[in-house]
Amino acid sequence: MRRRSVLAAATLALSGGVGGCLAGPKTGGSETSDPDTTDPETGTPTASGTATASGTPDGQPAPDTYDRCPRLVIGVEELPEPARREVETALAEGAYETDGELSLPHVLDPEASYLEPGGENGDRYYRATIDDRNSTTRLTLTEATPSMGSHPLSVESRFDESVSVDVQVTYRPTDEVVLKASQSVDPDEQPTLGEFDRRLGEYRATVEAGSVSGPITWREAEHRDPLATVVVGPEGVRPEPRAVAELVSCTDFWEQ
Incomplete structure (x- = not known):
């Protein structure tokens, strides 16, 4: 009887020891947070870390500080840098989009003026079309004769x-x-x-x-x-x- 009692006690002790080793100490785990999805330059949150054109970069004039030029034909190279970048992107990629404010409609009247790229496209002219869709402003250019x-x-x-x-x-x-x-x-x-x-x-x-x-x-x-x-x-x-x-x-x- 004593032998069985000792074996039983030893078995229980061994089972408890092994069980403790397998379970290990309880911990609080490690907390994770979403990756930084903030544009480091503008401080604007972006979707999935993708940068979007938003706001006015430091050192760049606000769009409403310009006056509209009344010329019928305006060379793209003449445009202020922010508006020129918008037009060149629209010419190269088919459209320019931003969740901020476009500079182009502040420097010219899209319904009255035509854009002349010059260079290889010196004999071509374009009209600007601006669409507001939800929170996105889209600029496209269509070839037209002034x-x-x-x-x-x-x-x-x-x-x-x-x-x-x-x-x-x-x-x-x-x-x-x-x-x-x-x-x-x-x-x-x-x-x-x-x-x-x-x-x-x-x-x-x-x-x-x-x-x-x-x-x-x-x-x-x-x-x-x-x-x-x-x-x-x-x-x-x-x-x-x-x-x-x-x-x-x-x-x-x-x-x-």
Whole structure:
């Protein structure tokens, strides 16, 4: 009986000792925290640690400190650095997005001005489109031809008698006929033949008036007034001289 009691006690003691070793001491475990998802430069929280364009970086002027330049065509290289970066990104990647405020609409009117990249894209122009979606502002650029709007074209006769005048105007970049008109014109009369959208670029007009005819060519450009009058007479056909417009400097609107 004693032997069995001793064996039983030894077995219990061994089981308790082994059990204690397997369980080990109780600990509080180790606490973990989410990885730092804060932008180290701006202090702005980011999703899954991904940086997003947000706020105004140190040393960069706030967007509303600029004034809008009223020019029709503005070179991308002329833009202040924050706006230029937005445009160059949109050109390269198809769009620029930010959860902050865009600088571009503060330096120009997106509905009135066109952007000219220059360089290899010197003959291309773009219009900016800005969309606000939830908390994200998106800038995209669409290729477009700058326009000075619709303006009339008239004919002035220097003949001593009435003549029939036929005019056809073609926009050379696309060979599109933008105006076609026929009209009887009395001496010293200056009737309007019609009006058309004055896109920048070269135009060609074929004119027939009485015994004279001939083509005339001209360019519509931001620094000149639109062609308003074609003069016909015994000496032939010619465009009326146009005034040269003095363009403002955009830097005057953007200087800080």
